[in-house]
Amino acid sequence: MTDSPAAGSLVPGVLPGTPTPLGASWDGRGTNFALWSAGASAVDLCLFAPDGTEQRHRLEETTHQVWHGRLPGVGPGQRYGYRVHGGYDPRSGLRYNPAKLLLDPYARAVDGELRLDPALFGHPADGVDSAVPDPRDSAPSVPRGVVVHDPFPWDGDRPPRRSWSDTVIYEVHVKGATAAHPGVPPHLRGTYAGLAHPAFVEHLLALGVTAVELLPVHHFVSEPHLLRRGLTNYWGYNTLGYFAPHAAYSASGSGGGQVTEFKTMVKELHAAGIEVLLDVVYNHTAEGDHTGPTLSFKGIDNPGYYRLDGANPARYTDYTGCGNTLDVRRPAVLGLLMDSLRYWVTEMHVDGFRFDLASALARSMHDVDRLSAFFDVVHQDPVVSQVKLIAEPWDVGPGGYQVGNFPPPWTEWNGKYRDTVRDVWSGAHVGVRDLAYRLTGSSDLYRSDGRRPFASINFVTAHDGFPLADLVTYEQKRNEANGEDNRDGESHNRNWNCGVEGETSDPDVLALRARQVRNLLTTLLLSTGVPMLTAGDELGRTQRGNNNAYCQDNELSWLDWEHVDEDMRAFVTRLVRLRRGAPVLRQEAFFEGHELPGTGGTRDLAWFAPAGGQLTTADWFDTGLQTVGMYLDGRGIRHRDEHGHPVLDDSYLLQLHAGPEPVTVTLPGPPWADGYGLVLSTEYPRGAPPAPAFLAPGPVDVPGRCVWLLRIERRP
Structure with a gap:
């Protein structure tokens, strides 16, 4: 781009053309x-x-x-x-x-x-x-x-079409995934081609994830306040072009080659059986507030694209915290959004979307409206309604926290799941009542409107916040590198540093931190619903205490392939494999808690206190209770396979103990079980007991801060 283009005189000869397509x-x-x-x-x-x-x-x-x-x-x-x-x-x-x-x-x-x-x-x-x-x-x-023309050879592309119950999401940044990967050629690192390189795809396949959720790939720019500080927007939540793949992620240059490279990435991931989901930012644009730059929408039709303050149209209504809010109430803006979504499905072959600050899209006047035009249009659209739709169900405006309130067919980032699981493992005295809902698909949030457990996208960490390694290492954020005097980022993280703030060489503290990470991952991957892993958590990645690394395009944010925690990677791989092999852990219908005919009195779901009996009403409201057993009977699964046959599975007892000291629990006997096989324990670095362990019903000692997964054994 030159510094001083010619002034540009008007040139005649433009033919009328047509108003469509835009x-x-x-x-x-x-x-x-x-x-x-x-x-x-x-x-x-x-x-x-x-x-x-x-x-x-x-x-x-x-x-x-x-x-x-x-x-x-x-x-x-x-x-x-x-x-x-x-x-x-x-x-x-x-x-x-x-x-x-x-x-x-x-x-x-x-x-x-x-x-x-x-x-x-x-x-x-x-x-x-x-x-x-x-x-x-x-x-x-x-x-x-x-101007782009890309007749891409999609022949042979077969989207995996994973059911929600089979889905394990991996939230990942295109550049950060391979910017430092030694197995990816240098010229491809940090690009769409790098993400599709066998060295990275093999990691995804070995891990067992079924979908990548890419942080924003719509073309974005950095905010002026970052550029003034010598920083850039790394995460990408500052969209300027809703149809264009971000050019900086392309090894092919920015003359249109990024379109072909993106399509090639999708096709390669599909060939590996991996779906591609996009994190999309339709709630605001890169033009910011009234002091921001004029780059596109603001100069094309400011009152037509944005929600302006009714009392002072020189200002913007800001439900996003980013300076402006797109006005999806207007037909032209709603059309832009829907045209963009259809384009990425039909032309780019993506498999779904995660909508950033989706509550901002649902606002009719001031309140979040479940029946807004946006939901109506999405629901009836023959293309967009058929792909995976994930809402981040909140914004920063009044009444914007809407977890559980989005209509079918939407799924949601379950913020209550994250908060509950963090509270339990950080030692907060919150009892097990809310945890029970989160472990079993959050029926309190999603059942009333006909949705199923997979409406809950379960997560403990995401791009925004501490990675898992930091969640158990820091209680205080360390965001000084962002240049905002450590004022940015969440200050209440519902976490515990295991007794020492920051890095340490104490082996006991390090062992406890590793176990706490395993506890959090085990809870996540053995819960009903759809688990989402944050890229790097399986590798032990740290941001050295920065919990808002949105402007850190460097080694702080990139995946660290040099210092991989191989035990943790093996542990996560084992967990995902266990989940995939056990339909009872990823049910498509909510549990009923009813007795199962012909089983002698067992239930599809039951909860056990440490003493061996089922939880009482008093137990459910005991905020000091930190130990619970969740019994899942595989004979009670109520969905059928694609041929109409009932799905049968092993039965399991998940024994969770968040207290610091060992506890004696009584494993229930017949009819619940004749014995137990210890399948996984977070006591061990890779989750596998050193030798096959058979446990008889009765008292056993569970270590402090530990999760056991026990397979039920029954006599013939």
């Missing part, structure tokens, strides 16, 4: 350009030569608020943007300024980086709400769209 569409002989703007008075299409020279074409045709035109001879690889004319009156919400080059919201690829410059801003530096627009040309400092 974006830039090549037909083999020319390209049709179409841009929605309800309030513009004129729109200039700007084409850029390789040397940066700009040529402007006035789009004379408008149809239903869409400005359109066709240019013969313009084809794939052409860089372009728009300049939109109209009123500039921030007090009325109008921010049109043709001095600012704007990215097409429908651009399929993006070229160039955002460079911090005063010209990015639509207002003069000395007057944010001035009625005088800033006259400086932003073109040298902003990304541009690229």
